[in-house]
Amino acid sequence: MAGKAPLCAFFLLLLSTSAAAIRPARSAAATAWRPALENGLGRTPQMGWNSWNHFHCKINEEIIREIADAMADNGLAKLGYEYINIDDCWAAYDRDSKGNLAANASTFPSGIPALADYVHGKGLKLGIYGDAGSRTCSKLMPGSLGYKTDAKTFASWGVDYLKYDNCNNQGMSPQPREVDDPGTWAGGVGNSWRTTGDIKDTWASMTAIADKNNKWASYAGPGGWNDPDMLEVGNGGMTAEEYRSHFSIWALVKLPKVKNNIIQQTVHTFKQAPLLIDCDIRSMSKETKEILSNQNVIAVNQDELGVQGHKVQQDGDQEVWAGPLSGGRIAMVLWNRGSTEASITASWSSIGLNASTVADAHDLWTDEVISSVQGELKETVDSHACKTYVVTPK
CATH class of the missing domain: 2.60.40.1180 (Golgi alpha-mannosidase II)
Structure with a gap:
């Protein structure tokens, strides 16, 4: 979730490189593990940056361009951090005259296609935020409820990654009685799904999130993984030691335990929890950069075996x-x-x-x-x- 509405039902992630489809979820499987979306995407865990936890709605195209510059110049991109994800509040309050989503003219005057071109020119990928309801969690943007063409719009803009929320959904839950447990059903519609509520930049929140995510180890498969929310490292609410713990546990938290022969045969494609930076990398401290750049810990997250780490x-x-x-x-x-x-x-x-x-x-x-x-x-x-x-x- 983008962080505004604690009662939002779920968070869903889709990756896209062409005309993606926002489509209904299938029913939950009888057993925990189930095949993930076979769209050829999400074969490795996403690494990158997201705007929400640090900037909230105070974003604009200049910030996003500068973040892309920093990612390319400070060595993080070479370590695998490749996505630059714009969260809620990028769009105009209303759709355009043709019913399409449009960028906020005052904060993103060049438009999203031009921004995608800039990010791609840095060797990076652009992510964007949408919502399955009538409006997004901030209520400052239109949602996609009733607008199936939004997926084609994102694809035509050159967007590589869609973070899809579920605020203001008018009671149209994708899975009755299971909307708060996307690990049980979201593998059929996306490459990643949130397993917890929103993280906060506190020790109490981070440890609680780690514990809640622990139980979802067996609810994923090739091409999809559990997401315990973004990294708070560098935002200032925790000590350096607490941030090292945060980064270490997020790197270790991976996907399913091997439960049967089917999983055994495909376990090499299982991947880990996302590592999405959420601080201002333009001005991060040396200490923060050292934590986020620890190649030993990143290698644990990106290990080719990709089997669940747990308590x-x-x-x-x-x-x-x-x-x-x-x-x-x-x-x-x-x-x-x-x-x-x-x-x-x-x-x-x-x-x-x-x-x-x-x-x-x-x-x-x-x-x-x-x-x-x-x-x-x-x-x-x-x-x-x-x-x-x-x-x-x-």
Whole structure:
């Protein structure tokens, strides 16, 4: 959701490179896992930037162009951050004389096609925001309810990515009784779906979102993934350690656990949770850039195996999250959610290794390697901090 209406029913994402179709959802599958939309898109998790959490409705084409410039120039694009996504409030209050959506003439005077050309010229892709109801969540833009031609409009403008909301839908839920659980049905209409309410730039919100997203591990398939909302890193509401925890957990949170032979055969195409930056990258601090640019952590998110990472141990505020990677490796986060420093012990049996296994543990934030660990890894972790490892059996 764009963040204005906490009672909005769901968030749905579509990716498009040609004439996309906004179409009704199919009924929920009898089992959790189901094939995702087979449109050839979304085969890898999206990485990029979104305007909402930092700018809200205070956006214009100059800001978007400058964000695209920054993404191309500061090294983030080379790391895989490729989408520049405009959220709510880009459009005129009313449709044009032909019933089509139109950009706000005062804030986007050049129009969306020209902006798409500019973004594409930077080697990036443009995303845009729409809504399935009569008006968007801000109520400042028309929604697409009753206007099937909007998808063709977005495609004709050169839009690559559609973030599709569901405010003001006049009670026309896509799935009766399941509208708040898009993981159960959205795989048939989009390449990604929100699993939680809107994130806020606070420790309490971020940790609650992580917990809520954890239960949706098995509700996705090739070409589609769960979305626990955008990254708050760099917006100023949390400490550096809290942001490192935020980034580490979002990188680890991936798609389904292998549940049957069908999934086993296609697991190499399963991908991870989105990494969408939502701060002002034109003026981000060195610390923020270092967090968002950590190639070790990004590699966990983009790993070709793409199997779900989830919470595997909990002792009060001390937790261990883990998930398998390609090559028999394990990604592991020791997360201290308490208010004081604490010791956390991750047992090999909890993360999927035999107790007798000898392994090296690569700390993804310090780049140090703990050699020849057997049975468990015990570390002291600061308050609201984490230690993130890739464990490689010898």
